[in-house]
Amino acid sequence: xxxxxxxxxxxxxxxxxxxxxxxxxxxxxxxxxxxxxxxxxxxxxxxxxxxxxxxxxxxxxxxxxxxxxxxxxxxxxxxxxxxxxxxxxxxxxxxxxxxxxxxxxxxxxxxxxxxxxxxxxxxxxxxxxxxxxxxxxxxxxxxxxxxxxxxxxxxxxxxxxxxxxxxxxxxxxxxxxxxxxxxxxxxxxxxxxxxxxxxxxxxxxxxxxxxx
Amino acid sequence: xxxxxxxxxxxxxxxxxxxxxxxxxxxxxxxxxxxxxxxxxxxxxxxxxxxxxxxxxxxxxxxxxxxxxxxxxxxxxxxxxxxxxxxxxxxxxxxxxxxxxxxxxxxxxxxxxxxxxxxxxxxxxxxxxxxxxxxxxxxxxxxxxxxxxxxxxxxxxxxxxxxxxxxxxxxxxxxxxxxxxxxxxxxxxxxxxxxxxxxxxxxxxxxxxxxxxxxxxxxxxxxxxxxxxxxxxxxxxxxxxxxxxxxxxxxxxxxxxxxxxxxxxxxxxxxxxxxxxxxxxxxxxxxxxxxxxxxxxxxxxxxxxxxxxxxxxxxxxxxxxxxxxxxxxxxxxxxxxxxxxxxxxxxxxxxxxxxxxxxxxxxxxxxxxxxxxxxxxxxxxxxxxxxxxxxxxxxxxxxxxxxxxxxxxxxxxxxxxxxxxxxxxxxxxxxxxxxxxxxxxxxxxxxxxxxxxxxxxxxxxxxxxxxxxxxxxxxxxxxxxxxxxxxxxxxxxxxxxxxxxxxxxxxxxxxxxxxxxxxxxxxxxxxxxxxxxxxxxxxxxxxxxxxxxxxxxxxxxxxxxxxxxxxxxxxxxxxxxxxxxxxxxxxxxxxxxxxxxxxxxxxxxxxxxxxx
Numbered sequence: 156x157x158x159x160x161x162x163x164x165x166x167x168x169x170x171x172x173x174x175x176x177x178x179x180x181x182x183x184x185x186x187x188x189x190x191x192x193x194x195x196x197x198x199x200x201x202x203x204x205x206x207x208x209x210x211x212x213x214x215x216x217x218x219x220x221x222x223x224x225x226x227x228x229x230x231x232x233x234x235x236x237x238x239x240x241x242x243x244x245x246x247x248x249x250x251x252x253x254x255x256x257x258x259x260x261x262x263x264x265x266x267x268x269x270x271x272x273x274x275x276x277x278x279x280x281x282x283x284x285x286x287x288x289x290x291x292x293x294x295x296x297x298x299x300x301x302x303x304x305x306x307x308x309x310x311x312x313x314x315x316x317x318x319x320x321x322x323x324x325x326x327x328x329x330x331x332x333x334x335x336x337x338x339x340x341x342x343x344x345x346x347x348x349x350x351x352x353x354x355x356x357x358x359x360x361x362x363x364x365x366x367x
Numbered sequence: 368x369x370x371x372x373x374x375x376x377x378x379x380x381x382x383x384x385x386x387x388x389x390x391x392x393x394x395x396x397x398x399x400x401x402x403x404x405x406x407x408x409x410x411x412x413x414x415x416x417x418x419x420x421x422x423x424x425x426x427x428x429x430x431x432x433x434x435x436x437x438x439x440x441x442x443x444x445x446x447x448x449x450x451x452x453x454x455x456x457x458x459x460x461x462x463x464x465x466x467x468x469x470x471x472x473x474x475x476x477x478x479x480x481x482x483x484x485x486x487x488x489x490x491x492x493x494x495x496x497x498x499x500x501x502x503x504x505x506x507x508x509x510x511x512x513x514x515x516x517x518x519x520x521x522x523x524x525x526x527x528x529x530x531x532x533x534x535x536x537x538x539x540x541x542x543x544x545x546x547x548x549x550x551x552x553x554x555x556x557x558x559x560x561x562x563x564x565x566x567x568x569x570x571x572x573x574x575x576x577x578x579x580x581x582x583x584x585x586x587x588x589x590x591x592x593x594x595x596x597x598x599x600x601x602x603x604x605x606x607x608x609x610x611x612x613x614x615x616x617x618x619x620x621x622x623x624x625x626x627x628x629x630x631x632x633x634x635x636x637x638x639x640x641x642x643x644x645x646x647x648x649x650x651x652x653x654x655x656x657x658x659x660x661x662x663x664x665x666x667x668x669x670x671x672x673x674x675x676x677x678x679x680x681x682x683x684x685x686x687x688x689x690x691x692x693x694x695x696x697x698x699x700x701x702x703x704x705x706x707x708x709x710x711x712x713x714x715x716x717x718x719x720x721x722x723x724x725x726x727x728x729x730x731x732x733x734x735x736x737x738x739x740x741x742x743x744x745x746x747x748x749x750x751x752x753x754x755x756x757x758x759x760x761x762x763x764x765x766x767x768x769x770x771x772x773x774x775x776x777x778x779x780x781x782x783x784x785x786x787x788x789x790x791x792x793x794x795x796x797x798x799x800x801x802x803x804x805x806x807x808x809x810x811x812x813x814x815x816x817x818x819x820x821x822x823x824x825x826x827x828x829x830x831x832x833x834x835x836x837x838x839x840x841x842x843x844x845x846x847x848x849x850x851x852x853x854x855x856x857x858x859x860x861x862x863x864x865x866x867x868x869x870x871x872x873x874x875x876x877x878x879x880x881x882x883x884x885x886x887x888x889x890x891x892x893x894x895x896x897x898x899x900x901x902x903x904x905x906x907x908x909x910x911x912x913x914x915x916x917x918x919x920x921x922x923x924x925x926x927x928x929x930x931x932x933x934x935x936x937x938x939x940x941x942x943x944x945x946x947x948x949x950x951x952x953x954x955x956x957x958x959x960x961x962x963x964x965x966x967x968x969x970x971x972x973x974x975x976x977x978x979x
Contacts, residue, residue, distance in 0.1 A: 171551065177550055180546045187576065188538060191577050194580075194581075195583075195614060195617075196584050199599070202610055206605050208605045286598075287604070287605050290591070290597035290598065294587070294591065
């Protein structure tokens with residue numbers, strides 16, 4: 156953050172061995188850590204795929220067209236995020252505000268879809284405790300949704316800062332870090348969408364192979 | 368937002384208890400980690416004492432079976448997560464910035480946050496004693512023992528939530544140290560000039576960052592099973608208890624290296640310093656550490672040879688486990704070659720370092736013997752495994768850590784620990800450790816299972832158990848002599864900046880170091896930089912007699928103390944603790960953590976220098 160212009164303190168005008176900023180490196184290592192977090196959740200889903208003893212099974216309730224729309228919305232939010240960062244480096248104050256808000260809104264629409272989906276699934280009998288599909292589905296997509304929600308809060312804080320004129324080329328890193336996080340969460344969703352919906356969404360019953 | 372940061376004004380004082388609560392100085396945080404972990408070590412030591420007294424004679428009924436389960440569960444959990452890991456973290460904190468020639472870590476406030484989360488997480492788990500619902504399923508808490516109907520109280524919720532909170536702390540600290548080591552090295556300190564301890568810290572931190580998310584998922588699933596009605600690990604509903612074992616050991620085996628690599632780094636600093644010659648085969652030690660760090664991910668199922676994974680899996684994990692002994696052996700031979708033809712000084716730190724090598728070889732050899740899966744079928748769940756783990760974790764990790772304590776104590780406090788008491792401590796601990804744990808090899812081979820609270824006289828395990836219990840009291844005496852010598856050291860004369868004629872940069876500044884560490888960032892020209900500097904000065908006829916000259920601290924702008932880390936940490940711990948009591952508390956914890964983060968983000972890392 157660009158404070159304390161009165162001195163050239165060690166902490167603010169940082170000397171770094173690699174020339175990369177500390178915060179950017181921290182974010183990359185954190186995302187590496189988060190990969191293992193989602194990796195373990197996805198592994199749990201894959202291990203228990205087709206192991207539910209009772210329904211509802213994926214094929215009974217997964218609505219691929221609906222989630223395709225919400226996936227499209229989330230991917231578009233990544234586009235808006237790229238635009239927000241471009242506007243920040245170009246010091247386009249109006250663009251910063253528009254694109255940050257657009258990213259947060261698109262993310263919120265995705266969360267709206269997820270809330271609708273969770274509700275619909277619950278009404279059709281899919282619960283955390285009902286079967287293993289419910290447990291793995293809600294845990295994995297729930298933690299992904301929590302990541303998106305945190306990202307939205309982060310983006311809205313940046314939006315708030317943009318109204319105070321605190322975002323610009325000098326603070327582009329603030330936006331870039333949020334962008335790194337946001338793109339990562341999107342990429343995780345691509346994996347989840349592929350595995351839970353496009354592949355696993357057709358699972359009929361206790362066995363993985365449809366019809367057996 | 369400015370109002371928010373004004374409500375809780377930035378602390379300006381640097382004395383008294385508040386200066387410790389708000390500190391962001393890596394040296395002070397290191398001291399906090401060390402003393403806290405030492406207190407937990409006394410606690411875990413008392414738990415071990417209860418275990419040893421209970422087992423001292425056959426058919427003993429000092430404590431009930433249930434209480435016994437609590438004792439061994441908490442002894443192991445505390446020793447691993449609240450003693451050895453934070454003691455290593457204490458050295459990371461104190462030594463790493465000094466050893467790489469930096470003013471502080473990359474994120475000083477994040478560093479304080481890690482400590483406070485650690486403290487609150489440890490306290491959270493120990494609340495279980497106050498409400499007498501103590502975790503009792505062993506340190507790896509196998510399902511379905513952790514599930515209804517086998518677990519009847521909230522003990523395992525304390526365990527799982529406490530570990531989740533502690534995990535947050537470890538990951539935050541590890542992220543910080545990875546960035547610090549890669550990005551804050553003094554000019555000239557290339558990767559292959561870094562002290563071995565710095566290298567091992569880097570590898571350990573990478574392991575932490577990658578391993579903890581896996582156990583986090585396992586623990587979350589356990590908490591969901593216990594509180595939210597899921598059936599992840601309940602066979603009756605299709606769940607698979609083996610999934611818990613896999614998640615636990617995918618974390619648990621890298622964790623073993625998280626516990627041993629830092630002490631290996633400490634020993635690699637101490638052996639050259641007291642052999643008066645550089646470490647033999649530096650690159651081999653570094654690359655062995657890297658190979659151990661990578662292969663540590665490919666051996667986890669050797670903890671599960673007897674669960675029936677099949678001959679293929681057992682063979683593969685036998686081979687990988689035997690392979691990982693190779694880089695470990697490489698290190699041991701390099702350490703021995705470092706001693707070869709050196710001018711060895713048998714100081715206390717050196718004795719502990721040599722003790723480390725000797726005992727770690729014993730533990731390593733028993734480890735290889737249960738790397739072989741047919742042989743492991745005989746040893747699984749017997750006292751042979753208990754002997755092995757104590758040779759590597761006590762004889763290995765703790766001896767390495769004690770070596771580090773004796774080595775860096777003068778730098779940390781400016782006082783010397785008495786060599787007389789130090790050597791007494793070493794010999795008592797060395798003898799006590801072997802008397803306690805060596806008989807356990809025989810007990811295990813004679814079929815004594817671990818985790819039984821008593822045994823019948825006819826089994827003939829009484830004598831060796833009594834011997835082991837005698838050993839416990841010798842170890843106990845060694846800890847008393849250690850505490851006595853620490854107490855005594857406050858009266859000793861101030862020590863010079865470089866009492867050991869050591870090679871590391873940390874010895875070039877005064878003892879204890881000034882808040883800013885180095886007045887000017889050191890220039891590094893090679894490994895063992897301070898030896899290079901001293902030799903050059905000697906050759907020029909102007910030997911170095913004192914530490915780097917102090918400068919006016921106000922000319923160096925350092926990160927300022929802050930309340931936000933402890934507030935954020937309290938929020939994080941409350942999120943976990945709330946699940947035990949009421950979800951409203953978790954929600955409040957989330958709000959407090961959020962408030963902490965907002966206050967944190969709005970506060971510049973260093974206050975503007977307007978105060979006098």
